Amino acid sequence: MNEKRKLGRNEQCWCGSGKKYKRCHLNRENEEPVLSWESEAALRREFSAKSCGAPDALKADCSKQIAKAHTVPKSGSLERIARNGHVYSFVPSFQNLTRNNGRLVPELHGINRASTFTGFCSKHDDAIFAPLEKNPFLGTPEQCFLLGFRSLAREEYAKQAQAASVARLRQQADRGRSEGEQIAIQRFLFSHNTGIAAGVRDTKYYKSEYDQILVQRQFEVIRAYIIEIDGPPTVMCSGGVFPEQDFEGNALQDLADLKTTPSIINFASFYGSERGAVVFTWLPESDSTCRVFIKSLDCIPDAALTDGLLRFFFEFCENVHMQPEWWEALASATREAVVNRMAYPTIGPLPGCLKDDGVRFPPWVIVRRRFVNFTV
Ligand SMILES: [Zn+2]
Ligand SMILES: [Zn+2]
Structure with missing residues (x-):
């Protein structure tokens, strides 16, 4: 500039x-400043764009109808923790943020609203994910791959929506402001945009890797770390992250270096029909980072594992859904700690953010942990 x-x-x-x-x-x-409701309506449009995330090789078969695809895997997962069809979710909105002094506080949302995205046509949503959605979760390579594929498709969808909204804000957010304010706003959006553009590029790269594996059905390459839990996890989520540090606070990779493609790990917490499951998946090319990351998670004893997982979910995932009774029964200091971790807009993770911070949650019963296609 x-x-x-x-x-x-x-x-x-x-x-x-x-x-x-x-x-x-x-x-x-x-120029006339843009009103907050106009801006919010535009944001909603950007985050409800309709497209199909099937690999290009399959796109010729797309159906016209775009599905409301579940982000938390296995439809019916969220029903297991919902109360009257509702769960607590973090949904950023102008009203939520102003009501809570700029902090994003979880609110009750219908499970179909809070956790779906319009990123697959109904035919591909059904066909591609059938081995995961229609069978109990056994942790087969194909099922593990599909978990990663779905969360990556959602990450790509969300990153593109973010890019569209920043492009809009660069044209709108400083209308009616003084020249000094315009410069400050454009500087902020410019640096924000640089990070988002790198995120779009990197998720696109991994999505095309996953597309190729899906088309060639080479599911055996997937790496997965599976934690089986007795009963449905009270917190469910799905996402992908470029891990910067492990659970002991060691640095793993430098995201500030925008020239390299960082390693990505995908994760999901859901109910697998007989047991709950928390699953981390990645490709061999991300081994150097992801294995170290998982090793530090695997070192956490069962009794402290729930706390560790929840630190990770609340720190790195906005697509988190909580059982109402569970959230309401937490001590207010614990809820405060969760909201602080979810701080919006994120200022970026602080060094050591995954180390034990003394916050304790009701522990899940860990049945066993499994490695798929790797050892630590
Ligand atoms: Zn399709
Ligand atoms: Zn300009």
Whole structure:
């Protein structure tokens, strides 16, 4: 951004949009500010865009109907912890944030609203995930692969929505503001956008790797760490993360280096028909980071494992859904600690954020832990 010099009307705008100054920031201070409800409606549109995340090789068979695909695997998982069809979820909205002084506080949401995304056509949502959705979870390589595939598809969908909303904000957020404010807002959005663009690029890369494995049905390559739990986990989630540090606070990879593709690990917490399961999956190319990460998790004894897993979920996943009775029974200091971990917008994880912080949750009964295609 080069904001100091006086620009001619036909020069490229200082904000980096690539547009001519006269079509971008000229007179922006006199434009009508965008109202919060308009901005929120636009955000909702961006996060409900419809597309199918099936591999390109299968796209010719797409059905016209885009499904409301579950993000928490195995439909029926969330029903196991819902109360009257509702769970506590973290859904960012202008109302939620203003009501709670800018903090994102979990609220009761219908399970179909809080945890679905429109990222698969109904045919592919059904066909691709049938081995996972229609059979009990046994931890077969195919099932583990599909867990990773679904969370990666959702990550890609969410990152593209974020990119669309930042692109919109760069055109709207500073309308009616002074030139100094415009520069501050554009600087913030510019650096935010740089991180998001890298995230879009990296999830796209892994999604195409997973696409290829799916098309060639080479599921045996998947690595997985499976924790079996007695009964449904009271906290369910699904996501993908580029792990920066392990549970002992050791640094794993540097995300500030935007030139390299970081290792990614996908995870899900759900009910597998007979038992609960928390599953981490990754590809061999991410071994160097993910094995160290999982080793540090595997070192945590059963009695402390629930606390460790929940530190990780609340720190790195916004797609988290909680059993109402469980959340309401937590001590207020514990709930406070959870909300602080979910702080929105995230300032980024602090060093040592996964180390034991003394916060205790009602422990899940760990039945066993399994390694699929690797050892630590
Ligand atoms: Zn501009
Ligand atoms: Zn499709």
